[in-house]
Amino acid sequence: MPTFATADEVADAARANLPTEVWEYVNGGAATEVTLRRNRAALDALLLRGRVARDVSSASAATTFLGVELASPVLLAPIGTVGLFDADGAAACARAAARAGSAAFISILATPSLEDVAAAAPGAPLIYQHYVRGDREWSLELVRRAEAAGYRALCLTVDSPVDGLRERELRLRFDRGRAQAQPNLVGARRELQAAVTWSDVAWLADETALPLVVKGITHPGDATLAVEAGAAALVVSNHGGRQLDPQPGAVEVLADVVEAVGGRAEVAVDGGFVRGSDVVKALALGARAVLIGRAMCFALAAGGEDALVETLERLRVECExxxxLLGVTAPDAVGAEHVTPARPL
Ligand SMILES: Cc1cc2nc3c(=O)[nH]c(=O)nc-3n(C[C@H](O)[C@H](O)[C@H](O)COP(=O)(O)O)c2cc1C
Structure with missing residues (x-):
């Protein structure tokens, strides 16, 4: 029997285990928190349309993302402050991903160092998530380290030229910079993150043989630019409502981005995903995978690596x-005909 039966139980245990300011920090969004709420509200405003009496005895959530075989379309999002939720930090995520047949994005801001994360989970499919906090030489050194450590892909997050206005953090005087060490960030210059352009994205794509994932796309025009710059995958994301606010929820913009990409790159999405039915809705709108951010933090805070494995397995079972219940047996078989907007009652 799993320790936690539902997503709510995991969140309750996390709340009980975390100091108030860390609980507020992780749950918070930027400014009005409209974006944060819309991530969830947009998922709830989408209903499923199933077909019945089809043989679904072999239903499986197994899929691939960038060629990596996955037990389900659920990936672990990059969380810079992951060390606040588990003493092993991103190493716990890497190990949980390996055990549950998932893949983990590892933030440049996370503990321990990117090499130590890889060493903690040999063979785990890991994606190194970069922020440009130095010149090109500085970025290249980190990319080469990730390549040498066996990371399968490089992710560049582009939605954070400056920090969003995190009012809960301000109210609690929470200083996230001091909350944990940042062993990968030697010689970093935060101000250079505001100067990133599509030419830097294209340069990075050219410099590495790893597939490039561009994270933080919300506009179809930017999706096109990312593909033209050489992205192999995009993550449709508003950073869990922590950056530009107010804006639409992630699933509100997903279909337009998928259309702009036109099959030239894989599309993942994040923001508010809690249940397997949420994940299947994203598949219906054309996503190939979904990232979980806060749900991952809650699992780590509730019960460490084992609870995160449980969360990933629960999501797989719920997807299946x-x-x-939709009448299909594989993620690829889900399409636009399986969702409908909720009409006001
Ligand atoms: C505490 C916290 C730290 C985060 N750190 C990073 C980061 O270092 N890099 C990044 O690209 N995104 C970061 N994100 C955004 C997540 O990767 C992801 O886009 C978001 O959490 C998804 O929404 P969800 O939390 O509703 O699942 C962070 C999010 C949270 C909540």
Whole structure:
């Protein structure tokens, strides 16, 4: 029997285990928190349309992302402050991903060093998430380190030229910079993150043989630019409502981005995903995978690596249940006909 039966139980245990300011920090969004709320509200405003009496006895959530085989379309999001939720930090994420057949994005801001994360989980599919906090030489050194450590892909997050206005952090005087060490960040210059342009994205894509994932796309025009710059995958994301606010929820913009990409890159999405049915809705709108951010933090705070494995397995089982109830047997078989906007009652 799993320790936690539902997502709510995991979140309750996390709340009980975390200091108030860390709980507020992780749950918070930017400014009005409209974006944060819309991430969830937009998922709830989408309803499933199933077909019945089809043989779904073989329903499986297994899929691939950038060629990596996955037990389900659920990936672990990059969380810079992951060390606040588990003493092993991103190493716990890497190990949980390996055990549950998932893949983990590892933030440049995380503990321990990117090499130590890789060494903690040999063979785990890891994606190194970079922020440009130095000149090109500085970035290249980190990319080469990730390549040498066996990371499967490089992710550049582009939605954070400056920090969003995190009012909960201000109110609590929470200083996230001091909250944990940042071993990868030697010689960093935060101000250079505001100067990143599409030419830097294209340069990075050219410099590495690893597939490039561009994270933080919300506009179809930017999706096109990312593909033209050489992105192999995009993450449709508003950073969990922590950056530009107010803006639409992530799933509100997903279909337009998928259309702009036109099959030239894989599309993942994050923001508010909690249940397998949420994940299947994203598949119906054309996503190939979904990232979990806060749900991952809650699992780590609730019960460390084991609880995160449980969360990933629960999401896989819920995805498979939802696929079967829709009348299909695989993620690829889910399409626009399986979702409908909720009409006001
Ligand atoms: C505490 C916290 C730290 C984060 N750190 C990073 C980061 O270092 N790099 C990054 O690209 N995104 C970061 N994000 C955004 C997540 O990767 C992801 O886009 C977001 O959490 C998804 O929304 P969800 O939390 O509702 O699942 C962070 C999010 C949270 C909540």
């Amino acid at each position: 249940r939802t696929l079967a």
